[in-house]
Amino acid sequence: GEYLVGAVSVHNAIGNAQIGTGVIRANGDWTAAVELPSDAQSLTLYAKQKIGPHFSPNSNSITVSHLPQVPQISSPAADSLQAPTFEVQGTLGVVGAVVIVVDSADKEVGRSTALTTAGSWTCSVTVPSGRAVLRAKQIRGGHTSLPSSSRAFRIRPPAPVILGPAANSNQPTTFNLTGNMGMIGATLVVMNDGGSTEVGRTAALTGANWQCSVTVAVGLVTLVAKQLLGEESLGSVARPYKVAPLALIKVD
Numbered sequence: 001g002e003y004l005v006g007a008v009s010v011h012n013a014i015g016n017a018q019i020g021t022g023v024i025r026a027n028g029d030w031t032a033a034v035e036l037p038s039d040a041q042s043l044t045l046y047a048k049q050k051i052g053p054h055f056s057p058n059s060n061s062i063t064v065s066h067l068p069q070v071p072q073i074s075s076p077a078a079d080s081l082q083a084p085t086f087e088v089q090g091t092l093g094v095v096g097a098v099v100i101v102v103d104s105a106d107k108e109v110g111r112s113t114a115l116t117t118a119g120s121w122t123c124s125v126t127v128p129s130g131r132a133v134l135r136a137k138q139i140r141g142g143h144t145s146l147p148s149s150s151r152a153f154r155i156r157p158p159a160p161v162i163l164g165p166a167a168n169s170n171q172p173t174t175f176n177l178t179g180n181m182g183m184i185g186a187t188l189v190v191m192n193d194g195g196s197t198e199v200g201r202t203a204a205l206t207g208a209n210w211q212c213s214v215t216v217a218v219g220l221v222t223l224v225a226k227q228l229l230g231e232e233s234l235g236s237v238a239r240p241y242k243v244a245p246l247a248l249i250k251v252d
Helices: none
Strands: 007-012 018-021 042-051 062-065 072-075 085-093 098-102 108-111 119-126 130-140 151-155 161-164 174-180 187-192 197-201 210-215 219-229 239-243
Touching: 072 130, 085 098, 085 130, 098 119, 119 130, 161 219, 174 219, 187 210
Parallel strands: none
Antiparallel strands: 007 018, 007 042, 042 062, 072 085, 085 119, 098 108, 098 130, 108 119, 130 151, 161 174, 174 210, 187 197, 187 219, 197 210, 219 239
C-alpha cells in the first residue's frame, strides 16, 4: 500500500461488498480486520487500493475458514465418580458438527453423531480407571474448533466378574471364588449379605484372572465381588451358594 496516499479496502469475492478497511504502515505493509458472517463456514476475499479517483486492480483472492465455536462440557459434575464408560453432555454445539472428547494427551475417547440441532450435545466416552481430564472439540466442514475448558473426573475400575464355582452349587464354609476382569494392582474384595459383610480379600492382583478364598456361614449365601484401585468399583453380578456344615466325625 501507499503510505499516507492510498486507501486499502477488503471485499467479499461473492458480491464484491466491502467488508474491511486497511491500515497502511510506512513500509507499505497493511492490515485489515474483517468479520466472517456468522452463517458462513468460509469466505473468499480480495483487496484493492484507491489513490485519488483511481483504483488498483484487485489483489489475489484468498479463502479463510470459520472455525466452529468452542463447545463446553456441562455434565457430569467436575470431580464426580464415574464408571469407565459414561456419558458427557455439553452446550454450544453447532448444527452439522461432530463433537469429540479428548483426554489430557489429546487422544480421542468419545465422539458424537452429527448434531441436528444447535446447542446441547451428548457423547459416550470410555477412559481408564483413575483420574480423567477431558476436553471437548467440534468438527464441521473439516475444521476443528479450539478445545473447551478441561473437566476432571474420578473413574472407577470396572466391576469384576465371578466365574466359579457354579451358582447355587453346594460349598463348604471356606472355598475359593474365581473370576476375571481384575485390574493389575487392584485389591479384590468379596462381600456377603448384599455387599454388607466382607468375607474374603486378595493381595494386589497381577492380571485379569483372580482367585479369592472366602469364609462364610452355613446356609444360603449371596456373594458380590468388588475391586479397589484408587476408587472402588461397582459390585459384580451377585452369585448364590448353598453352604453346608462340616461333616460330623464319628467318635467311637
